[in-house]
Amino acid sequence: MEHPRAGKHYPRSVGEFQAWFRTDADCLDYLEWLRWPAGFVCPGCGRAGGWRLADGRFMCSGCGARSSVTAGTIFDRTRTPLTVWFTACWLFASGKDGISALSLKRTLEIGSYQTAWAMLQRLRAVLVRPGRERLAGIVEVDETYFGGEEPGLSGGRAKGKKVLVGIAVEIGQPQGLGRCRMAPLADASAASLHAFVTAHVEPGTRVISDGWQGYRGLEKLGYVHERRSQRAARARGEDPGGLLPAVHRVAALAKRWLLGTHQGAVDGAHLAGYLNEFVFRFNRRRSRSRGMLFYRLLDLAVAHDPVRYRDLIARPQPGATPHAPPGARGHPPSLERPPANRPWRAADRDSSG
Ligand SMILES: [Zn+2]
Helix, strand or coil: CCCCCECCCECCCHHHHHHHCCCHHHHHHHHHHHHCCCCCECCCCCCECEEECCCCCEEECCCCCEECCCCCCCCCCCCCCHHHHHHHHHHHHHCCCCCCHHHHHHHHCCCCHHHHHHHHHHHHHCCCCCCCCCECCEEEEEEEEEEEEEECCCCCEEEEEEEEEEEEEEECCCCCEEEEEEEECCCCCHHHHHHHHHHHECCCCEEEEECCHHHCCCHHHCCEEEEECHHHHHHCCCCHHHCCHHHHHHHHHHHHHHHHCCCCCCCHHHHHHHHHHHHHHHHCCCCCCHHHHHHHHHHHHHHCCHHHHHHHHHCCCCCCCCCCCCCCCCCCCCCCCCCCCCHHHHHHHCCCC
């Protein structure tokens, strides 16, 4: 597909958003276009081509399985109407700092805080794209504690559990910050820190850390390791806190965001989801259009099918015949619908624009 464009592939404004997504059918059609831009592809057997059934689902022309565009996505088997989901996605994406569960509950008049919170947590779960690129160039790595205070049941504040979090930040060249990654760590051992670095930083990268022994051995893993000793900094009369300015700046931003937008109401067990959201926002902070984030979010949401899809790839069903790649099997039965009021559909046909 051509590069996604405002007004064609995603709404430019809240007015456009409201005009595009009046009904659940509008939302379903948009998800269908995102998931199967070249027409229906069976999630079961991977073949292209099928029929639309009267209930809106599809039947695969290969294996006969029935599926819907939301099957296996975060929108599957939810009682929340798609229009409400889409509004939540719009608020999540269009707000510079996102939206808290309490604000979402009030804005959408959702019955319970739990429902609103669960919707946001589901959105956070899709933000990490499988196989995304690791950080590269020059990367600062450090670890820091998050949390320690949680709202108590009686409304007061109870001492919560602190969670150790690994942070990696690209140093921009000639200056500024690049992308970042964050993840909870079990501890500050070499095993935990090495696993964090290899998961998030490309081998060959120049990794800058403090003098902590847990970072020893990164050279053997293929990194160019630069250690900055706090003791040496103190001996030189420098502030040891200034050794890793990029990670400290990003950690401070993340903590401020948790305290501001979410009033710090994040428990340790769910911190990973919030960190995903912070990283998603931080890495797209220069994005000109908030509507683009809405598009990215829904694109990730319909592609998010980790368990079932990966299972199918890893263990093909016995006796299954090899499949031709989608699109190489001739013309699938037409699933076109009139493009009325659906600019993203019209955009497909107008590839010259
Ligand atoms: Zn099939």
